[in-house]
Amino acid sequence: MxxxxxxxxxxxxxxxxxxxxxxxxxxxxxxxxxxxxxxxxxxxxxxxxxxxxxxxxxxxxxxxxxxxxxxxxxxxFDHFQFLFQDERFIRVLRNTLAMSGINLVLGFVTAITLALLLNEVRKVAFKRIVQTVSYLPHFISWVVAASIVQTTLSPDGIINQILLWTGFVEKGEEILFLGIPEYFWGIFGASSVWKDVGWNTIVYLAAMTMIDPAQYEAAEMDGAGRIKRMWYVTLPGIKPVIIVLLIMNIGYLLESGFEPQYLLGNGMNVDFSENLDIFVLKYGIAQGNYSLSIAAGMFKTIISFILLFAANNLAKRMGESRLF
Amino acid sequence: MSQSAAKAVSSKKSRIRSSNGDRIFDICNYIFLTLLMVVTLYPFLNTAAVSLNNATDSIKGGIYLLPRIWTLDNYAYVLKESTIFHATLISILRTVIGTIATVFCSAMVAYTITRQEYVLRKFVTIAFILTMYFNGGLIPNFLLIRDLGLINNFWVYIFPGLIGVFNLIIIRSFIEGLPESILESARIDGAGDFKMFYSIVLPLCVPVLATVALFSAVYQWNQWFDVFLYNSSNIDLSTLQYELQKILQNSNASLTTKSAGDAFANAGNSGANTVTPFAVRATMTIVASLPIIMVYPFLQKYFVKGMTVGGVKG
Incomplete structure (x- = not known):
């Protein structure tokens, strides 16, 4: 007082x-x-x-x-030296970059496409339903999502059923998707899109509401149809947002995620599913080799730090708003 | 007739002419989006159908959107299992305590860094924001938690993630947007800082705090990794998500056998022999996601608000 x-x-x-x-x-x-x-x-x-x-x-x-x-x-620096001569570490690095690359490209393309399509829906109720449904998977845990993915891809899951109906596979020849290493990146990409595509549209949809309606009218006067208006008005209208998000995502290039790979990974697809985070976990916690796994973790943090800083500055220099 | 329909559309939305090509586009768009909803929802509905179907019957396959032989046995089995019942309690407990603690503490710190005259304002702000750029990593964090004695401890669910920088920034922005006059008049009335925070700022911040609380609750409910990492040797601290993760791990291991049936032996030890691991997994999946699926549609706007607020620079 x-x-x-x-x-x-x-x-x-x-x-x-x-x-x-x-x-x-x-x-x-x-x-x-x-x-x-x-x-x-x-x-x-x-x-x-x-x-x-x-x-x-x-x-x-x-x-x-x-x-x-x-x-x-x-x-x-012995541990670092060892890492870069270790075949497994190189493979892990490859998987990390491949999966975050897939995530980046696929994530952007699908989210922007969906946002464009949603933006064209004139029936407000329908649009809202689609949005509600497509945001939903974002909120369930990866454990639940992985369980669902596993069921869907299992020999008697829906994907194999569809392949059976359409005659792509014979009965008894069902594909064990999670057992084929080369399929893992694709499965990872597809399940990430399934989980987050709706949620990722939010930013773009918000940006689309800022586009001046007069632009659409002008385009229409010039005889542009729906697709042309999407391409020449909506897309350029959200370009700044796309650029900022792209730049910011470069900062997370070594963050390919941990949960989907860990939960969907198994002994058969390990060569393609194991990424940096799992490497650190396995070496560190499971085998107790703290030094080596910290070296690997440090490598990741430092590269990420540099990327994030560079990305942030790049965004600033381009006159866009920074993330923080 | 099509003329009148076109007129209706054009009067509704700023004179957009509806040509043939546009109409085809519209139809394709609606079909595509409907398909997208089917793809999004089907796995959930299928899992729900399996969980409500007789377990031994499910092995035959062919369960799609509806159960063939309705039963609640799977749920009865899962909920009677004392481990799972207890894990549900822990999940609820960590969600409630974690959310309240996060909201209260984040708001309190956010309030202090909006006070222009606070001498430590810059220092506190920078100390928090810096942590967005780096983190110690998995093993150093693990060693820290171990040295702090938080292994096999309920509080490991609460303490390490108490304040998120992102939450801090959005609450701070919100407080800065409050009308200065309200705060000023309270101050003139002689309210101390804690009183200001507790009885003026906190109630005014309900909209942003609701968003923070929702995200925090979802995070807490969905979290399994910290259980796995720190508390896996103490079954009393297990959570629903972690129990599901264990089941998943088991069926992952049995993938090679190609049959989902004989994955692990722990199902069926309660005398209810009609339960299979496959059905247990489906049931657990539904139980673990049901709270979110039920609550989410009603609170969707708060979630979205959080996302768009976050987009604005802090």
Whole structure:
């Protein structure tokens, strides 16, 4: 109760602005309620977000869990060197880039297409139903989604049934989709699209509402049909949004996701399903090789950091709004 | 007749002429979008049908949209299983506690960084925003959690993800958009900062907090990885999603046998021999997604709002 209404006083007597530690201390005491409201979370932030960075030192050690920090043997970049000579790591890197590339291209193309089509729907009720249905899979967990995908692709799942009906496969010759390594990227891409395509349209649909209706009228005067209007008015209208999102997504090139690969992966498709995150998990948690898996994780974080920073700056330079 | 229909359309929407080509486009569009809905919904409906069908009958295959032999046995079996019942409780508990904690704490920090005169405002803001650019990674986080003694501990579901930077930014933007006059008058009345936050700002922020709460609740309900990573050796802390993940893992392992039938032995040990792993998986899938499927259509606009608010630069 006795804490003074600091803001009104300071805004009234603003001109004098003492500097220095003493001023800072006085202010801290004056604003102790604000301090109490935020500093505990600063401590939380430090512990949970900054402290783990300390763990990166392990990547440069021949880490033995039983020893203390001072007793660990330092070995420099040996683990990193090992990684880049490791066939498995190279394969994992390939899978990561391939899957995030597929996700990027497929995700953009499908979402933009769907947004364009939804934008052309004039019956508001129908549009709303399509939107509600297509957003739904975004909110279920990947565990549920993986279970559904597995059922759909199983030998007696609907996909094989359709192939049977249409005569592409014979009875008893059903395709074990998740058992064929080369199919994994496609399955991953398709299930990601199934899960998120609707949700990803939101940004584009929002951008489309900002397009000046006069442009459509002008295009129509010039004799442009629906498809031409989509191509020459709507698409250019959302171009800035597309560019920003594309640039921002480059920052996540090494984030190909973890859950779908882990949940749909199995012994047969491991050569194509294992990505960086799974590699880290398997080496680190399952085999207890902390040093190597931290080195791999560090590699990912640092590359992502650089990409994200570059992407952010690129977006800024192009005069687009940054993500943050 | 087509003339009048065209007129109706054109009067409704800004003089857009409806030519033949446009009409064909419209028809194709509606067909395509309907197909899309079918593709999106079919797997859910199929899974629901399997879960409501007699388990031994399902093995014969041929269950599509409707059960052949209706039964609730699968649900009875799943819900009678004490592990799953307990896991459901933990799922609910973490969703409720996690959501409340996240909303309250995020809002509180967001409020402090909207106070222009707060000396630590810049520092706190930057400290949080920086964490968007990096993270320690899986193993360092795991080692930290272990060293903090949070392994096999319920609170590992709550603490590590307490405040999301994204939430912080959207709440901050919302508070900054509130009319200054309300806050000012409360301050003149002598309200301290916590009182300001608790009785003025918090109630005014309900729209944005609802969005944050929804996303947080969905996250908590859907999460299985932290259970797997930290609490997998304590069955009392297992959640519904993790139980489903275990089932999935088992049927993944049995993929080579080509039959979904004999995946694992734990089904059927309660005397109800009519239950198969395949049916249990379908039933668990429905149980694990039902809360979201039921709640989501009514709250859709809040979800979408969160998405579009996030698009605006913080």
């Amino acid at each position: 006795d804490s003074k209404p600091t803001m009104s006083t300071s805004s009234l007597v603003l001109p004098k602005k003492p500097k220095g530690l003493k001023y800072f201390g006085i202010k801290l005491i004056e604003q102790r309620v604000l301090v109490l409201m935020s500093v505990p979370f600063l401590v939380w932030l430090f512990i949970f977000k900054y402290m783990p960075l300390w763990g990166w030192t392990i990547a440069f050690q021949d880490y033995k869990p039983a020893k203390s920090f001072g007793e660990q043997k330092w070995i420099g």
